């Protein structure tokens with residue numbers, strides 16, 4: 001996390017905690033929780049929540065519980081639980097000894113629900129979900145009380161027991177809080193606390209026939225765990241009175257403080273789990289770990305360092321005001337991190353052959369070059385120069401415009417770390433397609449000099465054609481080409497057709513063979529790239545573009 005004083009002051013929750021410690025309201029450190037529902041993979045929005053929830057206790061002493069909010073057996077799967085744990089660890093947060101499940105508390109939550117009934121604060125309603133919805137009222141009109149609202153405590157206890165015993169069908173009964181059907185806050189109009197479900201739960205099996213809803217589960221789980229600050233996103237602000245109502249009406253002596261903050265919204269992407277599910281299950285992307293997705297797994301596969309994501313979360317801060325963050329901010333954090341931490345290498349993505357006609361055929365000159373221009377600790381490597389090399393097709397132009405400081409006929413350019421070369425001849429096939437370039441090199445021009453002191457403006461990257469390593473490069477870009485795809489009628493129509501361009505003719509320097517999955521490099525002049533998974537049978541080496549060298553979207557975004 002950055003130590004930038006300005007950005008730290010933008011976190012109002014940090015302020016609250018600082019003041020509580022100063023006034024002795026908090027004496028033994030703070031306890032927070034991160035409560036994902038195991039029904040999908042974590043995404044960049046969750047990263048914001050994790051940085052806050054796991055980050056604060058690191059500053060103020062205390063800890064954060066990773067709690068799976070697993071109260072809906074219909075949608076939850078073990079696969080997600082494991083993936084979430086792996087993602088939390090990858091981001092660098094430790095939940096050892098602090099791993100919980102809301103389902104661990106089913107028994108206690110049930111007992112507290114019975115307490116509410118005993119105090120005439122909850123009742124069993126026989127109305128259907130639809131009837132309950134229709135009688136809830138609107139912002140301007142009060143709701144209608146259920147005909148079952150005034151059942152006796154005894155009858156409610158019996159009915160709730162029978163719900164518990166699995167004696168009723170799904171949808172036939174619910175348990176509702178008895179609060180106020182005329183409350184201006186619709187959340188307080190006798191909200192549903194329990195519903196009947198006969199689905200098998202991935203942890204508790206078929207033990208339960210009733211499952212508590214979020215508003216009952218969350219506050220009780222927080223209190224059981226002794227959470228001091230229950231930090232959630234703004235949409236729960238209107239639920240806070242219910243959070244407090246439940247805790248005030250049961251015999252539990254811990255009452256965590258719910259504080260809301262703005263959820264992360266990024267342009268050019270979607271973070272709704274429903275939409276992410278759709279992209280994955282309908283095959284628009286290649287699984288939850290597709291490097292174009294804003295999932296933590298996708299970002300990891302793409303080569304985003306965990307530290308860059310945390311830096312981003314620190315920079316955007318925590319506020320009460322909802323705003324859309326430019327994806328360029330995240331990309332810049334990645335760029336800055338990789339500029340410092342990625343070794344350099346040379347790769348030619350779209351090669352055109354160059355023959356150095358005056359370079360001896362059998363010779364290989366091994367040139368020693370730094371792995372990082374600003375950090376000697378990265379060490380050095382040797383790259384081979386041979387008579388036949390590749391350069392980027394776009395670095396040669398037949399009729400170049402004025403300031404084209406690359407190669408054209410009769411012009412001279414410098415090979416990065418190598419010699420100056422002059423194009424003498426352009427070889428074409430019968431159809432006029434460019435086949436190769438014949439160049440001469442100036443043997444006196446090594447080490448950045450020239451034999452006669454003449455200046456050479458352009459420098460281009462290159463690789464040996466004979467000793468180079470053939471690789472596959474995926475040019476990855478933003479998945480959507482609309483700023484706010486989520487608000488479109490059909491967000492799928494805004495998928496960027498160029499979000500994945502496969503280049504299978506790329507050639508890299510031989511050392512790239514040694515790269516391991518997840519290693520990132522700056523391919524000089526091209527961008528940052530990350531070694532991908534080894535999937536194909538024939539041992540293809542794949543690199544995914546993590547981010548371009550410069551923000552190419554800025555013009556579009558701000559025009």
Ligand code: ATP
Nearest residue numbers: 035036037045046048049232233263264265271273
């Ligand atoms: P849903 O409830 O629709 O399944 P969710 O995004 O709320 O989706 P959860 O798994 O419940 O997913 O989220 C876990 C935690 O992460 C919650 O505390 C939630 O507030 C937080 N969170 C989720 N999305 C964001 C976001 N975009 N910005 C900040 N926090 C988020």
Ligand code: MG
Nearest residue numbers: 035036037069
């Ligand atoms: Mg949620």
